[in-house]
Amino acid sequence: MAVHQLIPSFGPGDASGQAALHLQLLLRRMGHAGDIYAVHNISPARFYPGTPLEHALVAGRAQVAAMAPFLDVSIGDSDYNCAELRVAGHRNVHTVQLFIEPERFAGAGADPEMLAGLKGPGPTLVSVSRVMPHKRFEDLLALHRELLRIRPQARLLLVGGYEAGSRYFKGLQREAKALGGVEFLGRLSHARLVAVYRSASVFVSMSEHEGFSVPIIEAMAAQVPVMAYAAAAVPETMGGAGIGFDQKRFAFLAELAVDLTEDRSLRQSVIDGQTRRLQHFSPAAAQVSLAKALQGVVAPPPRPRRTPKRPRVALVVQRYGEVTGGAESHAAQVAERLAPHWDITVLTTCAKNHLTWENAFPPGEERMGRVKVLRFPVTRTRNIHAFNALSRQVFDRSNERLREEQWVAEQGPLSPGIIDHLASTQDAYDGYLFFTYLYAPTVMGLPLVADRAMLVPTAHDEPPIRFGVYGDVFNRPRVLMCNTPPQAARALRGRAGAGARGRGAHGAAR
Numbered sequence: 423m424a425v426h427q428l429i430p431s432f433g434p435g436d437a438s439g440q441a442a443l444h445l446q447l448l449l450r451r452m453g454h455a456g457d458i459y460a461v462h463n464i465s466p467a468r469f470y471p472g473t474p475l476e477h478a479l480v481a482g483r484a485q486v487a488a489m490a491p492f493l494d495v496s497i498g499d500s501d502y503n504c505a506e507l508r509v510a511g512h513r514n515v516h517t518v519q520l521f522i523e524p525e526r527f528a529g530a531g532a533d534p535e536m537l538a539g540l541k542g543p544g545p546t547l548v549s550v551s552r553v554m555p556h557k558r559f560e561d562l563l564a565l566h567r568e569l570l571r572i573r574p575q576a577r578l579l580l581v582g583g584y585e586a587g588s589r590y591f592k593g594l595q596r597e598a599k600a601l602g603g604v605e606f607l608g609r610l611s612h613a614r615l616v617a618v619y620r621s622a623s624v625f626v627s628m629s630e631h632e633g634f635s636v637p638i639i640e641a642m643a644a645q646v647p648v649m650a651y652a653a654a655a656v657p658e659t660m661g662g663a664g665i666g667f668d669q670k671r672f673a674f675l676a677e678l679a680v681d682l683t684e685d686r687s688l689r690q691s692v693i694d695g696q697t698r699r700l701q702h703f704s705p706a707a708a709q710v711s712l713a714k715a716l717q718g719v720v721a722p723p724p725r726p727r728r729t730p731k732r733p734r735v736a737l738v739v740q741r742y743g744e745v746t747g748g749a750e751s752h753a754a755q756v757a758e759r760l761a762p763h764w765d766i767t768v769l770t771t772c773a774k775n776h777l778t779w780e781n782a783f784p785p786g787e788e789r790m791g792r793v794k795v796l797r798f799p800v801t802r803t804r805n806i807h808a809f810n811a812l813s814r815q816v817f818d819r820s821n822e823r824l825r826e827e828q829w830v831a832e833q834g835p836l837s838p839g840i841i842d843h844l845a846s847t848q849d850a851y852d853g854y855l856f857f858t859y860l861y862a863p864t865v866m867g868l869p870l871v872a873d874r875a876m877l878v879p880t881a882h883d884e885p886p887i888r889f890g891v892y893g894d895v896f897n898r899p900r901v902l903m904c905n906t907p908p909q910a911a912r913a914l915r916g917r918a919g920a921g922a923r924g925r926g927a928h929g930a931a932r
Contacts, residue, residue, distance in 0.1 A: 423721060423845060425449050425456040432458065433824075437636045441499055441520050443823055448709045450869035451894065452716075453723030455845035457838075486510045495719045497712075502655035503633045516715035520634060521708040522700060523823070523890060527643040531820025532617035540621035543575045545683040548622035548646070550615070550637035551629060553584035553606070558651075559594050561628035561670055567601055568676035578604045581618055612822040619644035623683040627651060628670065635659045639703050642696040647682045647689055649675065663699035664692060723870070724849035734765045734850065738867055739857040740835055742770040742795060743783065749880045752905075753857040756878075761792035767851070768795045769844070771837045771863070778803050779835040798839030804832065817885035826891035830865050833886075837863060844870045859895050860886060872898035881909050 427446065432439040442458045449456055490496075490511035497518050498504035504515045525531075540546070547566065551557045559580065566578040578598075584591050584606065598604035610618065619625070625641035627650040632638075638659050641648050648664030650656050660666055665682075667675065682689050701707065739753040757766050768790075774782035779800045788795050809832045816829050844854075844867045854871045856864045859879035868875050877899040881887055896902070904910035 423454050423723065424842065425454045425720060426459055427456065428459045437520075437634070439824060440636065440822075443827060444521055444705075444708070445518070445712070447823075447869075447894070448705065448712050450866070451705075451709060451872070451898070452713060453845065453848065453870050454720065455838075455841045455866075455870060483510065486512075495715055497715055499634045500655040500658050502658055506633075514719075516711070518711040518715055519703055519708055520636065520639070521705045522639045522643050522703045523705075524643040524700060526612070526820060526822065526890060527616055527619060527640060528820075529616075529620050531613060532620045533611070533613040533819070534617075536614045536617035537620060540579070540617060542577060544577065545569065545573055545623035545679055546577045546579060546621055547624050547626050547679060548579045548581065548618055548641075549626050549628070550581040550618075550640070551627070552582045553580070553591055553594070555590055556629065556631045558628040558630055560597070561651075561672075562626060563594065563597050563601060563604070564670075564672045565626065565628070565675055565679075566604060568672040569679060570601065570603065572676060573680060576603055579607060579618055579622070580605065581607045581610055581615060583609045612825065613820040615640075616644065616820055619646055622646045624649055624679045626679070627656065629653070629656070632656050632659070638664070639700065642700055645693050645697075647692040648696060649679065649682070661699050661702060663695045723845065732763070732765050733852045734767070735760070735853045735855055736767050736769050736844075736851045737855045737857070738769045738840065738844075738863055740771060740861045740863055741773055741776060742768050742797075743790060745774055745776075747776065749858045749878075752878065752880070756855070757793045758791060766793050768793055769840050769863075770795065770797055771800050771835050771840070772797045773800050773835050777806050785839075796843070798837045798843070800835045800837050802834070802836050804834050809833065813885075821889070823891060826889045829886070829889070830862055830891055833860070834862050841866050841870070856899070859892060865891065865895055869894045869898055873900065875899040876901040876903060878903045878905070879909070880905065 427442045429438055429442050432442070446456060446458060486507070487510040490513070493512065494514060496507045496512040496515045498507055498515065499518060499520050501517050504517050507515050547562075547569070549562055553559055562578060562580070566576065569576040595606070598606070607618065619641055622641070622644075625637070625646045625648045627635065627638060627648075629635070629651065630653045632654045634655055635650070638648055638650060638656070642663065648660065650660060650664060650666055651670065652666035652668045657666055665678065682692065737753060737757050739750060741747065741750050742754065753768075757768055760766055771779070772781040772783045772785050773779040780803050781799050783797050785797050785799050788797070812829060812832055816825050840863050848871060851871075852874065854868075854875045856868050856875060856877045857880065858864065859877060859881055864877070868877065872894070875898070877895065879896070879902060881904070886892070902910070
């Protein structure tokens with residue numbers, strides 16, 4: 423079944439975009455295909471008085487209310503946001519929490535140059551959010567002023583986009599310059615953001631409206647003690663971890679920040695509590711919530727209805743037939759050897775050239791000896807020069823999931839027909855054999871059928887194997903079949919690098 427998402431803006435650092443990507447990942451694991459298109463911001467307009475956002479949010483809330491009669495299920499990422507949906511007239515409302523991938527915020531993923539540049543005596547306070555009035559940056563500066571009284575070398579690092587010419591930002595700049603020790607860092611790449619988190623003594627939020635607060639759980643994942651004003655959904659997100667406060671007594675909070683920096687026992691106790699809280703924001707926990715929300719609304723994927731005399735196996739590979747390539751040749755040899763014993767259907771693209779993915783073969787069914795081949799068109803050709811430029815930007819560094827998903831999409835080949843076929847015909851096959859780990863049909867297709875999937879990864883010692891986006895590729899199939907012991911070792915490193923659960927068998931295919 424296809425489950426699509428709608429979202430107005432989609433880009434790096436955008437919380438709605440991150441939520442949509444994460445939901446897409448969970449839906450794949452549940453056997454559902456789907457694309458991302460839009461979502462509505464239902465943040466209360468009262469937090470944006472006198473700004474263009476006030477009118478936009480009023481319109482957005484009206485649209486959310488207008489949709490209510492037509493929806494079977496409504497999902498919020500916190501109980502706080504779900505209450506907003508109910509106020510707007512939604513009935514079947516469920517909370518599906520966002521999840522965090524802690525390995526993306528490990529110290530090894532920090533940009534080393536930025537990490538070195540941020541070294542200092544501290545304490546160093548960090549806050550991450552767009553520079554907006556409701557985020558109360560003036561309160562952060564007030565806290566910094568009190569902290570400077572007891573620790574003159576204190577620093578305040580502010581990460582997030584801002585309108586340089588706005589009256590609000592100019593006022594903050596003047597005050598920050600008078601205080602000293604304040605840096606507006608703007609929006610950062612993921613590796614630089616990790617460096618900031620890893621340089622922090624304490625993460626602080628003074629925001630008065632948060633529907634969830636992604637930076638709080640990012641800070642927890644980066645093992646930074648969190649101090650946050652307990653407004654809106656913040657207490658729900660923290661769940662008793664970190665330190666929440668309901669009064670902005672800046673002198674007291676400054677002393678508390680010093681204690682969290684210098685008292686190692688207190689600091690470790692807070693970090694341990696935050697680590698336990700992160701279990702609630704794991705992919706597995708979020709998937710349980712999503713499955714509950716969709717129960718009775720989205721039908722589970724079909725399963726084989728009978729046990730045939732000859733196993734029905736779909737072999738998924740990016741190219742097949744009159745093409746050159748080691749993995750493709752291997753796939754053809756396996757298909758031909760198994761065809762006398764199994765009902766083999768090859769699911770592949772119409773592409774012949776692996777550099778451009780141009781459609782060269784006609785779409786549809788054909789017979790190649792005993793093997794049935796189903797070809798699906800590629801929807802986008804590849805500009806190899808642009809792709810190589812992107813590779814240079816993302817290889818050998820820590821990335822957010824969106825950048826890695828972008829790289830996989832640019833790697834290609836993008837063939838929605840293959841993904842839709844896998845999602846809609848699961849009762850037609852008893853098993854699936856995927857070649858190779860690297861390409862989009864495997865990344866997007868294997869999670870849909872992971873409980874009956876085998877993977878021949880043909881893994882090389884190459885930068886992409888360390889991408890977290892390949893976690894489901896290496897960790898979810900029932901069996902990994904490797905051609906050589908070194909390849910098996912690389913596949914195991916791929917599992918470890920993805921940071922996901924290990925499962926199934928691995929060894930050499932003969």
